[in-house]
Amino acid sequence: MLTAHVVYATMTGNNEEVxxxxxxxxxxxxxKVTESEISQTDVTEFAKADILVVCAYTYDEGAMPEEGLDFYDDLQEMDLTGKVYGVAGSGDRFYGEYFNVTVDRFDEAxxxxxxxxxxAKVKIDLEPYEEDIEHLNEFAKGLVETASK
Incomplete structure (x- = not known):
């Protein structure tokens, strides 16, 4: 059975919903899924699953969640060869070019x-609506298909 660990950072509750x-x-x-809040998660525990997912917000002009900075730094130091990952997040289109850049940063990490x-990364404007839920279901399906190969 495949295992997944989904980590989230949320300020408004939107990314916990994602x-x-x-x-x-x-x-x-x-x-088999484990879900945890980013500041309560050690990257070494996170890396034990087959599928790794980060759901994090971007605030202000491209700022990452402060509670997730250590996790982000540690993630880049890991060897996750053989692991399958996905990144999703909720942000606010009001910020234009900075919309959901945290998703891009975690993707690079x-x-x-x-x-x-x-x-593919999923970027949601504010809270997830029906169309976003469909995208997230396809996102999960893609993760499982890739991890099953």
Whole structure:
């Protein structure tokens, strides 16, 4: 059975909701899922799963969640060869060019750590709506398909 660890950082609750949707979708695909808040998660524990997911917000003009900075730094130092990852996040289009750049930064951190992209990044404006939920379900499906190969 595949295992997944979904980590989230949230200020408004939107990214916890994104993480919950991903977890439910993965569970429905017969994946054993662990979910945790980013500041309560050690990267070494996170790296024990087959599928690794980060759901994090971007605030102000491209700032990453302060509670996730250590996790982000540690992630880049890991060897995640053979792991499949995905990144999703909620942000605010109001910030224009800075919209959800944390998703891009975590995507780069996973690549630096040698992990394999399992699904295209998902960027959500504010809270997840029906269309976003469909994207997140496809995201989870892509992660499982990639990890199953």
């Amino acid at each position: 993480a919950n949707i991903v977890c439910d979708s993965l569970t429905n695909l017969n994946v 996973f690549k630096k750590a040698g992990a394999t992209t399992g699904a």
